[in-house]
Each structure stands twice: as C-alpha cells, then as structure tokens.
Amino acid sequence: MDFSGLGPTLAVLALTVLLLVCSWKSKRRDSRLPPGPPALPLLGNALQIDKRAPDQSLMKLSKKYGSVFTVWLGTRPAVVLCGFETVKEALVDRADDFGARGTVPSIRKVTKGYGIASSNGHRSLQLRNFAITTLRNFRNGTKTLEDFIQQEAKCLVEVFRGTKELPFDPTFHLTCATANIMCAVVFGNRFNYTDSKLLNLLDMITENMKVISSPWGQLYDMLPNILDYLPGPHNRLFENAARIKNFLREMIQSHKDMRTKERPQDFTASFLSKMEEEKGNPTSEFNDENLLLSTFNIFLAGTDTTSSTMRWGLLLFMKFPDVQKKIQREIDEVIGSERTPAFDDREKMPYTNAAIHEVQRYSNIIPLNLPHTVTRDTEFRGFMIPKGMIVIPLLASVLYDSNYWESPETFSPDRFLDKKGRFKENEAFMPFSAGSRMCIGETVAQMQLFLFLTALLQNFTLRSLAEPHAIDISPLSSGFSTLHRPYQLYCVPRKSA
Template sequence: MELLVTGLIIAVTAVLLVYSWGNKVKHSRLPPGPPALPFIGNSLHIDKRAPDRSLIQLSRKYGPVFTVWLGPRPAVVLCGFEAVKEALVNQADDFGARGTVPSIRKVTNGYGIASSNGHRSRQLRTFAISALRDFGNGIKTLEDFIRQEAECLVEVFKKTGESPFDPTFQLTSATANIMCAIVFGNRFDYKDPKLLTLLSMIDENMKVISSPWGQLYDLLPNLLDRLPGPHNRLFENADKIKNFLREMIQVHKDTHTEGKPQDFIDSFLIKMEEEKDNPRSEFSDENLLLSTFNIFLAGTDTTSSTMRWGLLLFLKYPEVQEKIQSEIDRVIGMERTPCIGDREKMPYTNAAIHEIQRYSNIIPLNLPHTVTRDTEFRGFLIPKGMIVIPLLASVLYDPCCWETPESFNVDHFLDERGHLKEKEAFLPFSIGNRMCIGEKVAQMQLFIFLTTLLQNFTIGSLEEPSAIDISPLSSGFSTLHRPYQLYCIPRKSARRPARE
C-alpha cells in the first residue's frame, strides 16, 4: 500500500512538473520573474497579508514588468507609474479588458459593470456613466443628498456624548445611504434592520476577500470550492445581498413611472424597455442585478474605508486637523453645511483629502486586467488572455513621483504658494478605459462628509498621537486599517475627556 501511495505521489509530481515546464516554454517571451513551484506557483513569495508589498519588493529584483504565477496561472505585474500609464493609457486597447478573478467571477458570472468585457462592458459602462452624471438633475441633486446625509451623520456623532467609539458603522451607514439614494432613490435610518444586515454582510465580505482565505480561493478555486472555510461566507453573503437587490428591483418594476426615472434602477428599466427588440442589447435582468450590485458595494465600502482612514490620520496628525478647521472657519464658517463649490477655495483641505486617498491605498492591487490580443510590451510578448496586474500601490507609493512616499505628507499636493498641486501619479481610481466610474461621486462625498465633521467637531483619541499605529492591518483586495476609537468634542467646547 505504501508503495502505491508513493508511486501516486511521484506520478502526480511528475505530471505537475511537466505541466509547469510546458507552460513556461509556451510563455517563454514573458517578462522574467521568481521561480515558481508546480501547482502553488509563487504563493511562497507573496505575503498573504500584504501582497502588494511583496510584489513591490519583487519588482526591485525583476524590474517594473515581471511575471508571477498565481497557482497554475501566470500573471504579468506592472509596477510603478510609468509602466502602468504606458499600458493602460498608451496601449489602452491592448490592456483594456477586465481580468478574471475567480471569487468575483463566481458571484457575477461575467455580468454587470465590473467584470464584463467587450460589447457588454461598453454598453453598461457608457450607460452607467451617463446615469450617474444625470442623477439628481431635478429638484434634488446628488450634492443635496450628500449634504443632507452629512447633517444626519453629525447628529449621530453628537449622540456619542464625547465618549470614545469606533466610527466604522456610522461612516459606512452614511456612504451606504448615498449609494441607496443613487440606486434605490431612498435612504435608510441608521437603525433600520435591513441596513444593519446589509452593512454586516458587506463588512464581513471585505474582511474575507482581503484575508489569506480570500486570496487562497482566487489561487485555487476548484480545490476550495470543495472545502469548508471562511471563504464560503463570501458567496453566502453575496447571494443574500443579491436577493435583497432583486426585491428592490421588483418594487421598482411594480411602481416606477415611464419616462420619469428617480434612480439608477428606474433608468435601467427604461433602457430595457427601449431596447427590448434589439437582439444585441445587454440591458437584461441579470445585467441590471449585477450592475446594481457592483455600484452599491463598490461605492459603499471604498468611500467609507477612505473616510475611516482619514479620521485615523487626523488623530495621528492633529496639526492637519487644525489647519483644515482654520480653512473651514475662514471659507465656510459655522452657519451652513459645506458645499462642493467650497472645494476650490480650500486648497489645504483639498490637498489633505488627496493625501488621505494616496496614503490609504484602498485598492492596492487594482482590479486585474487582461490583454485582448498577443501584445508586445517593453520587449516582451504577453499572450492574449493573460492576466495583468497594474499595481496601484506601486503608483501611489512610487518614489519617483512622491517626495516621501511612505509618509503621510499633505505637502505632496501643495505648491510653494500653498495652492493645490495636481499630480499625474495620483491614481486611486486607476486610469484608462476601465477606471472607476464613481470617481466624482466619491470625491464629492469625501469633501462634504469630512469637512462637515470637522466643521462641527474636534476629534481626539485617548492614545497619544505618537502611539497611534497607522500601519495597515492587511492589504489584500482592500487595505484595512487597524481598529481604533475616537471621541468628538463639539467645536464650541474645548473640554477633553479624562484619559483612562
């Protein structure tokens, strides 16, 4: 029996070695990279809690364009601003398709805005960009919704009574309500059971997909589909969220008025009716469901996470908070809620928000791309269908573009006169024809929410600023900050809670 088992192990190993060797011969003009093992590829070279850092470290040895093996699949990594820009802008047609992420593919099956390609992607992205631009052009604009939600957020913060608390739930509720307004046309009370359940599932999924379990699933999906583990919660939660969205879509189908869209779902339903006789139309129930899923989840978590990073950085660097508040007092005062028109008059605040986005590095690996044809790039040949990782972390932390890339430094975005300085390498939303479609919505939320909070409160921590740890907890799919608490002192009071 032992001989049989030993023989099977030797045979399987031999097959895997031959398979791996055959793949390497087939892809012999790929960029260089670290030696890979059969089946597991380069997984031993990559820290599961900080894959972006591992890839940046590998680029120092193998150059800005190199190959890693994600399990049995090779992927080309683009590291640094110049390489990413050259691929996604200068060769946009070659690098413009969305790469397959097994966990996302299982949830979406290629439908929706985020993971579709070709004709489907072009139709859905064009429509979504137009719908987001036109949202709220009636009596109530998107800015009105955000300002109203900012006032609700202030009231919730006031109820903490200067006691320390974790702001995750409040900030996520606020950003979720903006996405609810865009997608569903209404908001939820922060205590609404439906909202609480949704936010709980979103939070759990972001933790799972950014964890070693989530990364392991994307390396070996066929194996992990047959095994128990936390990765299964990702798909259970996704199914529950989709069921909730189906209910909301059905309500819209039953109640929406022709020609008078109130939100994204209404606009999509109208488009479905317009194109019902077009055999090439991608405006179907499945694309409606998954596009709604994409917009709601992406818009909720990334913006909330950026704001949480922002408040953490204000705790670490109270002098930044003080300078923003001085600018708020000078430009806005205390009598009205900040509006987006104030942003141009507030260069320091604007620069600080840009630096929060750069430093927090929310989506460090970017969503993967794939090449649409055999592509020559910097002397290498990348075969059609090859996964490409345009590493956003390497752009936002590129030492060729930033004076102190590893440090939080508002001066990155200020010139010698104190005016906002635009930086070409500022790419938190990526670049090219697959960049995030919600950039303007996110930027508007970040400015109005953060300035409204600092207009009303001075935030503090029971820890000394020097003791606050701003290193990431993990940086898989998303960069997660360490848990923290803050307290809020109304601006009319200077009293500080006693330290524990």
Template sequence: MFLYSLAAAMGLNGPGTTLLFVLLSVLFIKWFLKHKQPWKGRLPPGPSALPILGNLFQVDRRAPNKSLMKLGEQYGPVFTIWLGSCPAVVLCGHEAVAEALIERGHDFSGRYVLPVFRKLANGLGIASSNGERWKQLRRFTLSTLKNFGMGKKSVEQRNLEEAQFLVTAIRNKKDTSLSPNFLLRCASSNIICSLVFGDRFDYEDKRFLTLTEMISENMRVLSGPWIQLYNNFPTILDFLPGPHKKLFRNSADLQNFMNQMIQSHKESLQKDVPRDFIDCFLIKMEEEQHKHDSEFIHMNLLWTIMDLFFAGTETTSTTLQWAIQILAKYPQVQEKIHSEIDEVVGSCRRPTVEDRANMPYTDAVIHEVQRYIDLVPMSLPHTVTRDVEFRGYLIPKGTCVVPLLSSVLKGTSQWETPEEFNPNHFLDENGHFKKSESFVAFSAGKRICPGESLARMELFLFLTTLLQSFVFKPVIDHKEIDISPAISGLAVVPNDYEFYFISR
C-alpha cells in the same frame, strides 16, 4: 515537503492533509499536461515558480503589494509571477503603469476575472465583464447616474443632507466615545441608495444595517490572506471550509435583497417618470426584450447594482475611517484644516464643492490620505485584449496583468517622503494645491473608477462637514494610533479605534 507547508498555511492537518495531497496530485497531472508545450509568448522574467504552487511562498499573503514591490526592485518594472498555474505580468512604477493603462489603454483594458469573482459574478455587471457587455453597461451606468445628478448640484445637495444626518447621529451619542465606522458606512451607502433605489435608509433600519454589515464583512474577507489562497487554488478550496464560504453566503443574501428591490420597482414602475437607476434599467430591458443578444437582462441589472454598492459603500467609508484616524494622530494637521474651514466657510453655512478651490490645504490632506493609505494597492487585475508586444516581451491575449498602484502612489522617484503622511506632496511653495500625474488612487485609463467624481465629492463634503462640527480626539494617546493596515489584500483595512467627537 511543500504539501505540508501549504496544508499548514490553510490550517489543515490529519485527514485534511491527505485530502489536500489527493487534490494536488490531480491538479499536478492537469498542470503537467497543460504545460507540456511552452507557454505561448515571451513573458517577462521573474522569480522561479513551483509546479501548481507558483510563487505562493515568495509573496507575503498579509502584504502582497509589498512583496511585489520588492520583486520589482530585483526584476525591473515589468516581471512575471505565477498565481498557481497561471502567469501574471506585474507592472511596477509610474512609467510602466502609465504606458500600459493610458498610452496603450485599449490593449490593456480587459478585466482578468479572478476565480473568486468568477464564482460570484461569472462575468456579469460592470466590474467583472469584458467586451461589448462591459462597454454597454459602463456607458449606460455613467449616463444614467449623471442624469440623476452625479457630479451635479442635485447630488451635492444629497451629500450635504446626508452629512447632516451623520453629524446628528454622532451628536446623539452625547459625547461618549465611539468607533465611527458603522455610521460612516451608513452615510456612504445612502448616497448610492438614493441613486439606485431613489431613497435613503434610516441608520436604525434593520434591513439596511444587515446590508451594510454584509458588504463590510465581504470586504474584509476579500482583503484577507485566505482569498489569495482561494484565487491560487479554487478547485481545492471549493471542497474545504473557510471564510470564502461566508463570502458566498453573504453574496447570496445580498442578491436576495437586491432582487426584492428590483421586484418592488417592477410592480410600481411608471415608464414616463423613472425614479432611479433601477427604473431606467428596467425600461431599457423592456426596450430590448426582443434582441436575442441584449446585455440589458435581469442578471446584469442585479450585478451592476451589486458592483455599485460594493464600490460606492466600502471604498468611501473606509477612506473616511482612515482620514479620521490620521487626523487624530496628527492634531496639528487637523488644526490647520479647522483654521481653513473657519476662514473660508465659517460656522453659519455648510461647506460646498465650490469651497474646495479656496481650501488648498484641506484638498491636499484628502489627496494625501488617499495616496498614503493606498486603498486598492494592486488594483483589480487587468488582462490584454489581444497578443501584445510590450517593452520587448510578448504578452498573450487573456494573460493576467497587475498594475501595481502601490508602486506609483509610493514610488520614491515621484514623492519626497513616500512612506510618510505628508500633505506637502500636494502643495507648491506658495501653499497652492498642485496636481500629480502619479496620483492614481482611482486607477487610470479605460478602467478608471466610474464613480471617481462622486467619491471625490463625498470625501470633501463629509470630511469638511464633520470637521466644521467636531474635533476628533482619540481615546488613547494620539501617538499610539497605528496607521498601518490591519488587513492588506484586495483593499487595505484600517485598525479600529474609538474617538471622542468634541463639538466645536
């Protein structure tokens, strides 16, 4: 019976069901042979799983993080679910997540490569790599981006200039209503372009528009329920049509674009005057060309760039989309930020990073937006780098570990009103900004987002510049704005609304 349930979940019938039955029969034999011996280790308890299907029917594919939080209430802060025939240890709550990622950071620092990412990147680049490759690429990327100004005044200036391009683009719409998503995506992507390519693109450049749209579409596909099915049953879905095929086609097109940029840099490279990240990587490649085990090879350059663009474009622009919607829904919050901007910055100069220290309410709102939207609710999965004893259980090396960031950002013991948007979560009784150890919007530990400082700068400067210039007014009644996710999976994607950007 469950074969037909799975077929229905995939939208198959007739011959599709027959094909699914045959493939599942083959997989069942493989699963049986693999699991004749007990699973190595002492995994935490969890819900009973079906052969091959695992816990497919106990996890809501449209809101998997919420399903895992409910299971955490039943089985405790550390429990096991099965993704098809593979176990995954889920960490729930601030204490369990912090103990694993921070206190035992080295043991839990591996990256578990989901099947969809294995097919895409095959362990190349930063996001999907492990071991010495990950260490070398991460160290090189961070140091190079810092040399080109990440976290410094030079990148702040690029952010301020791009924020003005964004304001101008909105003003050119001449007070008509618009969805800001496309323009926000262009602005965020241009910050990465300036660091990686050494230049920005015009918002009407056709190649640039295609690039940003493919990145956005890939985010939507990766966050949808179909990819969760793919990660459970990659062998089956590789034979079937579906959104994953579009994901792989987009990825191939993006790689072609990046390869063209790399080739252009090779042809114009001047070793003594590196212009950007690509130049620096190419110089490093030449330095290590005689090392047989060098990680500085073309494919690692390609996928490091892909990682930077995907993370740097969609995460920031999506957070800004959410922020505009939330501020439009709660005009009283927007008014308080306008007042703080008027008092601290005024209208005669642009906001700067230094202003953040004098704008506690604005800072609190930005943090609360990130906490509330819970952008990457299950993080990217980790793996343990060796057999690990953890809270009385033995987690074998290579086991998938899911740090459930939702359970920290929405934990009832950490936040006064975890399911509500409430800037007071980040303000003390005197109205001063207060930090929280439970703010893990960028994850935590050794795998924390390497672009955190850049993202924080972008969010503050873009949002304050927009609010200095405009009032966000929704086309519909502000009370009707739905700030629950339209899609929830790898990331949470907001509903799409149009707004009037009224000049102040």
C-alpha cells in the same frame, strides 16, 4: 486492511502530477513572458507572497525583477506592472491592448461575467457608457447628488453629536452614510441607521471585505479549484454575496412594481427604462442579470471604498492634529459655522483638498487594483504577453512611487500644494486607477469625501484615546483592500460650530 485497490489510484495520481509539472515547465519554456521568481507546480509563488500584504511582496519582487515581471497565482501566470510610468503606459497609452477585465476567481464565481465591473467586450462597453451617463446626470426629483450627500452629512453630524463625547468606533456610522448615498444613487431612497435590512446588509459587506483581504481570500483566488471543495472562511464570501443579491432583487422588484412613465429618478429606474427601450434588440445587454450585477457592483464598490477612505482620514487627522487644525481654520474662513459645506467650496480650500488627496494616496485603498487582461498577443517592453493573460497594474507602486512622491511613506498634505499654497495635481495620483477601466464612481466618491469630512470637522474636533505619537497607522492587512487597525475616537463639539 486491504490496500490492493490503491495501486491504480496512485498511478493515476502520479500521472496527473507529472502532466501538471510538464505542462507548467512547457509554459515557462515556450513563452516570452517577463522574468519572475521561481515557482512551484500547483502552488506557483504562493509561498513567496505575503497573504496579508501581497502588494508589499510584489513591490519587493519588482526591485529584483524589474517593473514588468511574472508571478504564478497557483497554476495561472500573471504579469505584474510596477511604477507610475509602466502602469500609465499600459492602462492609458495602450488602453486598447490592456483594457479588458482580468478574471478574479472569487468575483467571477459571484458575477459570472455579468455587470459593469467584471464584463468585457460589447457588454462592458454598453454597461459602462450607460452607467457613466446615468451617474453624471443623477437627479431624484428636485434633488441632485450633492443635495443627497449634504442631507446625509447633516444626519452623520447628528449621530456623531449623539455620542456625547464618549469613545466610539466610527466604522458603522460612516458605512451607513456611504451606503445611504449609494442607495440614493441606485434606488432613490435611504434607510434609517437602525433599519434591520441596512444593518444586515452592512454586516455582510464588512465581513466580505475582511475575508477577501485576508489570507483565506488571497488563497482562494490562487487555488479556487481546490478550495471550492474545502471548508473555511472563504465560503462566507459566497454565502454573503447570495444574500446581498437577494436584497438587491427585492429592491429591483419594488421598482418594477411601482414604475411610472415619469422621468427615471435613479440608476435602477433608468436601467429598467433602457430595458424597455431595447426589448426587441437581440444584441442588447440591458437585461435582468446585468441590472442585478450592475447594482451589486455600484453598491458594494461605492459603499466600502469610500467608507474605508473616510475612516483612514479620521485616523490620520487624529495622528496629525496640526493637519486637522489647518483644515478647520480653512473651513472657518471659507464656510463658517452656519451653512452646510458645498462641493464648490473645494476650489477655495486648497489645503483641505490637498489633505483629502493625501488621505487617498496614503491609505492606498485598492493596492492591487482590479486585474486586467490583454485583448491580443501584446509586445510590451521587450516581452510578449499572450492574449488573455492576467495583468496586475499595481496601484500601490504608483501611489508610493518615489520618482513622483518625495518620501512616499510619510503622510504630508503639503505635497499637493505649490509654493504659493495653491492646490497642484500630481499625475501619479491614481487611487481610482486609469484608462478605459477607471472607476466610474470617482466623482461620487470625491464629492462624498469632501462634504462628509468637512461637515464633521466643521462641527467637531476629533480626539483619540491615545496620544497622537502612539496611534498606529500601519495597515492591519492590504489584500484586496487596505484595512486600518481598529480604533475609537471621541468628538469634541467646536465652540464656533
């Protein structure tokens, strides 16, 4: 075998590695970054972060390195912010410095910087303001957002009733319900739960959330330049994303084909009207690519996170049957068994409101938050964070901050009640993040959680196949999203319902 040609190749390889090491050491030496754990060239701190629970690894590191520290995601440094006070100071008090969106390689590959979630600067400002206004004013004909959710809640109740007290996994049904609400918001219509387009779409969304929260998903975001050339489950992310975008393109095109001059009835129609209005404006961000990626952002974020929170809610209500009984008692007193729950009922139902808030806190759905970046060289708590540096405001560390939550590892709705049983806010409640990059769909999500969960508990008592003490509520994984362990339940119709 001839090895004569290997000499130059090995020399180039050795030189490349040497330059990478020197560059890495130079960055460590010349910067005033916060301290952090020792990192390896190329790999960074990949071996020190549990890919199934990166939030837990980062919270452990904060005990040694403080509430502001640096980790290396492969060859990229990132500043981690831990605890409510630190995260609030950055995202709220200094929103101008920390308000830009950081780059996640997997998301960047899909969006290329377009859409609401991953854009910055002028584009982000235009799209976010438009989306917030459109969602706030949502109507479809004579129907409001609440009307749509109430209608979908009735469908969901009938689907649960159709299980005839047999065990089933609620994932599919809950995801269908939340997907239909996002379809109503974005496109003005809903799908039947047996529609093949909806089924394929939900399969892709579910698979992507599993992959992006898995070790493969975490590894891709640390070493994208390497994994782009390797086979593996991470490639399913981009295959599914392409198919989801094709589905959205078809829906958008049907809107274009059926456009009228009447008042826009949904997000897509409103966006198309805005495109027409700003056709001659060279600085306008209202174009086809931003429409596609904005609908992509709204649809995926609104579907999976709300569905996942509801699944956590049902699991926790079975684990703690006393909580379920107290909610049902309040439903009986305020709503009764005849009418559909309304969002205004929430003000008269402090315990139910507290229980849903505690589900959101405890489930910790987006533990790492979406990354931010600083817009300029920023002095923060004695350190210098250079412009463009990735910042991870760790939401898990806020929702589980023992300075603001007594016994944060326990599930306790009472933490949201005062001594008179009235609902009380906690400033460390940040499941939707905070500041200028706070989730634009908070109101939509809160309305869905209340109306869906109260409708289900109004009609059914939820039971597990296992005894409550045997139900495992520890996360399956907590990467991009915190996933619960698979479970089944059965629904016992309530006599009063």
